[in-house]
Amino acid sequence: MTRIVIISHSHPNLRYGGGEVAAYRQFQHLLSLGEDAFFVGSTIGPEDSEKFFGRGQQVISFSPRDFCLQGKGMDSFKMEQAKVSDEDWLVEFLAAFKADVYHFHHFWNIGAGTIRRLRKLLPEARFICTLHELTAICANHGQMVKRSGELCYASSEVACAACLSRPPIDFVLRRARMIEMLALFDHLLSPSQFLKDRFEDWGVPKGRIGVIENGLDHRHDEVVESEAMLAQRSGRFAFFGQATPTKGLDVLIRAAALIEAREVELDRPLSIEIHGVDKDSFARMWPDLEVPKSVHFRGRYRPQDCVNIMRGYGWIIIPSVWWENSPVVIQEARAARTPMIASDIGGMAEKTMGWGIQFRVADPAALAEAILSVHGNVERLKEHVAMIDPPLDLAGFTEAWREACELSGTKARIVKGAKVA
Missing domain, CATH: 3.40.50.2000 (Glycogen Phosphorylase B;)
Structure with missing residues (x-):
C-alpha cells in the first residue's frame, strides 16, 4: 500500500x-x-x-x-x-x-x-x-x-x-x-x-x-423555500472570516455606515451579521470605526456548522482587499446554496463568476450599492441561487x-x- x-x-x-x-x-x-x-x-x-x-x-x-x-x-x-x-x-x-x-x-x-x-x-x-x-x-x-x-x-x-x-x-x-x-x-x-x-x-x-x-464534503439537498422564507433571507447578509486587515471587514462596516447615512427607505430591515469575529476584536483592529446599527457580531463558530449557518442568509459577503486564491468560504457558500457579493480580484472573481455579484475591491461605496441592489429582492435571490453549482466533493x-x-x-x-x- x-x-x-x-x-x-x-x-x-x-x-x-x-x-x-x-x-x-x-x-x-x-x-x-x-x-x-x-x-x-x-x-x-x-x-x-x-x-x-x-x-x-x-x-x-x-x-x-x-x-x-x-x-x-x-x-x-x-x-x-x-x-x-x-x-x-x-x-x-x-x-x-x-x-x-x-x-x-x-x-x-x-x-x-x-x-x-x-x-x-x-x-x-x-x-x-x-x-x-x-x-x-x-x-x-x-x-x-x-x-x-x-x-x-x-x-x-x-x-x-x-x-x-x-x-x-x-x-x-x-x-x-x-x-x-x-x-x-x-x-x-x-x-x-x-x-x-x-x-x-x-x-x-x-x-x-x-x-x-x-x-469539500457537503450535502446539496434541493430545498423548496416559500416566498416568505426567501423574502426573509433576502434582507439578511453575513460575513464569515477573521479580523485581519486583508479580509476587508472594515470595508463592509464602512459600506453599512454609508447605507445607514443615506436613510434610504427599505422594504424590510437590513441585517449584516459578522461570524468569526467579536465586537471587541473588531474594536482593537479598527478603534476609530463606529459600528452601524444594522451590523451584529456573532463571534466564533464551529467550522462544521458553517454551511448550515449560511443557509439562513440571502447573501454572503467576501470583501477581502488582497488576492485571495480559493477561499474556503466560497465553497461553503456554494454548498449552502447562498450567493455571494465579492471583491472583483483574484480567486474571488474567478470562483464567484456567474452566480455571485462583484464590486470594486476596497470600495465601500461600491459594496453599499451592491448590497442595496439585491436587498429585499426575492427574484434576484432566486435567480442567483439557481445558478450555483455544488463545489467539488x-x-x-x-x-x-x-x-x-x-x-x-x-x-x-x-x-x-x-x-x-
Whole structure:
C-alpha cells in the first residue's frame, strides 16, 4: 500500500485557515478510504508554541497518524529554519515515515532547506506541492500588496526592493532560490486558475501546474423555500472570516455606515451579521470605526456548522482587499446554496463568476450599492441561487488528485532530472 504524508504549515486544531483545512480534509478522506495516510501540521510561531508545548517538547500527537510540530518561526524572506539543528530534526522526523508520497500544502514552517534535503534523502518518493498563495513570489507575506496598501500586479527586483527596503540583488537571488525549490517537486497544484497564471507569469514553466479545486464534503439537498422564507433571507447578509486587515471587514462596516447615512427607505430591515469575529476584536483592529446599527457580531463558530449557518442568509459577503486564491468560504457558500457579493480580484472573481455579484475591491461605496441592489429582492435571490453549482466533493478531489499526480494504484516513480543540492 502506498504511504502518504500530508504536510501543512499549520494545524486546524490550533488555527483555522483555508490551506490547513483543505490539507486536513484531504487527510481525513484518505483515512476513510483505508489509505496508509498521516498528517503533519505545525504551530505558526513562538506565540503558539508557548501556549501548547511544554519545555523541550517538539511534537503533539493528536492520534497515531496526526501530528503537530512546534513551529520555531520563520523568516518569510529566506524561507529557512533559523537554526540548522531545527532543520536537522524536521528532516529526520519527516524521513522516518519512509513515505511513497509527500504532499506539502505550503512550505512555511517547513523551509526550503528542509524540502531540498528531504528530496535528496528520498529520491524515489513522490513530492507534491499545493500552492495556496503567493509566498514564493512575494516576500511581503505572500499577499502581493505593497506596504502602502496598494495592490501589486507583478513582482520585479526593483519594485520589490522599493517596497521592502532591500537591495534588488536580494530579490534576484530569492526568486532563483524559490524557483529551484519548486523544481524539486514532481507535481505542483493550484486550487485556482488565477494562481496558476500568476506563477507562470513569474517564471514557473507552463504545464507544470495543475488546477484542482480544494475538496469539500457537503450535502446539496434541493430545498423548496416559500416566498416568505426567501423574502426573509433576502434582507439578511453575513460575513464569515477573521479580523485581519486583508479580509476587508472594515470595508463592509464602512459600506453599512454609508447605507445607514443615506436613510434610504427599505422594504424590510437590513441585517449584516459578522461570524468569526467579536465586537471587541473588531474594536482593537479598527478603534476609530463606529459600528452601524444594522451590523451584529456573532463571534466564533464551529467550522462544521458553517454551511448550515449560511443557509439562513440571502447573501454572503467576501470583501477581502488582497488576492485571495480559493477561499474556503466560497465553497461553503456554494454548498449552502447562498450567493455571494465579492471583491472583483483574484480567486474571488474567478470562483464567484456567474452566480455571485462583484464590486470594486476596497470600495465601500461600491459594496453599499451592491448590497442595496439585491436587498429585499426575492427574484434576484432566486435567480442567483439557481445558478450555483455544488463545489467539488472530496471523492471528486481525490480522483482528480490521483490522476494529476499519477498515483492511481502505483508506487511513486523515481524522480528523473531533479536537481538536488
